[in-house]
Amino acid sequence: MSDRIHASYWLETPDNPARAAEVIAGEQSSGTFLALANETPELKARCGARVERLELLDVVDQPSLPGRYKPGVRFQRARLELSWSVENMGLSLPNVMATIAGNLFELQCVSGLRITDLRLPVAFAQACPGPAFGIAGTRRLAGVAQGPLIGTIIKPSVGLNPEQTAAEVRQLLAGGIDFIKDDELQADGPHCPFDERARAVMREVNAAAERLGRKPMVAFNLTGDLDEMKRRHDLVLSLGGTCVMVSLNSVGLVGLRELRRHSQLPIHAHRNGWGYLSRHPALGWDYAPWHTLWRLAGADHLHVNGLGNKFSESDAEVAAAAQAVLKPLWADAPMAAMPVFSSGQTGLVAAATHQVAGGTDLIFAAGGGIFGHPGGVAQGVTALRQAWDAAVAGVDLQAHAARHPELKAALGFW
Incomplete structure (x- = not known):
């Protein structure tokens, strides 16, 4: 059983999908829009989000959501899976939500994004016992x-x-x-x-x-x-x-x-x-x-x-x-x-x-x-x-x- 949190998404982007996936992963973990000196390879390996899967789908001419897009750009759709170390947020449900559904939907490289799956380490079963009845x-x-x-x-x-x-x-x-x-x-x-x-x-x-x-x-x-x-x-x-x-x-x-x-x-x-x-x-x-x-x-x-x-x-x-x-x-x-x-x-x-x-x-x-x-x-x-x-x-x-x-x-x- 993985000790990482896995979330899957349906993604639409005006950007290169691989680049968009890395932007999303960085936004929701160790990265920012500039590479900083203290964002070392060791830190990224320990705490950075990973792109686990990127499956390209169709291409469309119009975006699903409004935004600032370049004229004539086309929009690639894909299935995306990201994972995070549970050490980033601990066994905390509010912080899991902030991680998998935080500043993702408003990114410029996103013209559509929907969370389709979530898999959590079994350690959450002990930390959050769920229904009492x-x-x-x-x-x-x-x-x-x-x-x-x-x-x-x-x-x-x-x-x-x-x-x-x-x-x-x-x-x-x-x-x-x-x-x-x-x-x-x-x-x-x-x-x-x-x-x-x-x-x-x-x-x-x-x-x-x-x-x-x-x-x-x-x-x-x-x-x-x-x-x-x-x-x-x-x-x-x-x-x-x-x-x-x-x-x-x-x-x-x-x-x-x-x-x-x-x-x-x-x-x-x-x-x-x-x-x-x-x-x-x-x-x-x-x-x-x-x-x-x-x-x-x-x-x-x-x-x-x-x-x-x-x-x-x-x-x-x-x-x-x-x-x-x-x-x-x-x-x-x-x-x-x-x-x-x-x-x-x-x-x-x-x-x-x-x-x-x-x-x-x-x-x-x-x-x-x-x-x-x-x-x-x-x-x-x-x-x-x-x-x-x-x-x-x-x-x-x-x-x-x-x-x-x-x-x-x-x-x-x-």
């Missing part, structure tokens, strides 16, 4: 030994007061839901303060647990300053809650890492803002390398969008994201996290989702797909579960609906 712990706390966790998001996302929120939760619990989450927009506003909302919701959850013999999981959005997040976590824990939620791009790697150190509950990690990191194909991140850092930092659940979603990602991109979350990071340190499928989800994609995930170790969250059922919320939950029963059994959805009225009614509005 993952799939097994989530199933245990939610009382769902088999099948997907059928979930939903409280809607409207904002505007409900604590008691109205609790009333929504009560309907969902009566319908047999497994998992409920705050929307990422619902935090600690004056119309729905976090503390009051948590108390009202957990009153319903604890009462339902007495009836059901299991406790449905609620992910409370505690995104905020670090001290606020710790205090909110402690309140949820004291009320008998079993999950907390955080917006990754809002709190950063340090925020998630410190919450992981403090938390005694699974951390539901929301990726809101993912589009600005990924949507342009010539800029930003693929999901697999991006999620690796957050998984190491302690995310137990990671959003991957959903098949047939309302956003811009293709089904192939969603499938790749889910499979990345389920894939072991190292053979002897799998750090299993649970993918979360959401965004316009209905039972129509249950079978395809089952196939993509290779099983049911997932959270399947539907908002309108549940709340829009003509028979009400409870029938919406039942219909979604029936669709998944059909998917797992390999039964045709229409044939299954003929014997299940809740599913049959759902097919009319899904």
